[in-house]
Amino acid sequence: xxxxxxxxxxxxxxxxxxxxxxxxxxxxxxxxxxxxxxxxxxxxxxxxxxxxxxxxxxxxxxxxxxxxxxxx
Numbered sequence: 008x009x010x011x012x013x014x015x016x017x018x019x020x021x022x023x024x025x026x027x028x029x030x031x032x033x034x035x036x037x038x039x040x041x042x043x044x045x046x047x048x049x050x051x052x053x054x055x056x057x058x059x060x061x062x063x064x065x066x067x068x069x070x071x072x073x074x075x076x077x078x079x
Contacts, residue, residue, distance in 0.1 A: 012060075015052055016052050016055055016056055019052045019056065020056055020064070020077070022042060023064070028073070032072025032074065033075050034073075035049045062078065063077060063079065064076075064077055064078070
């Protein structure tokens with residue numbers, strides 16, 4: 008990785024790895040509740056993760072929602 012992940016980005020990535028966001032859509036509000044942060048913080052960290060870990064994280068919009076695939 009070119010840049011180190013923040014503690015929250017690491018927590019978010021672990022959350023994304025544990026959940027199945029291929030068959031069900033990702034919702035920032037659900038992630039925010041689970042992680043105890045605001046929805047804005049979730050989406051900002053998700054954007055940073057896509058930049059910092061491009062080979063480990065695939066985010067796309069399909070079938071009316073956000074799908075996230077992690078390499079781990």
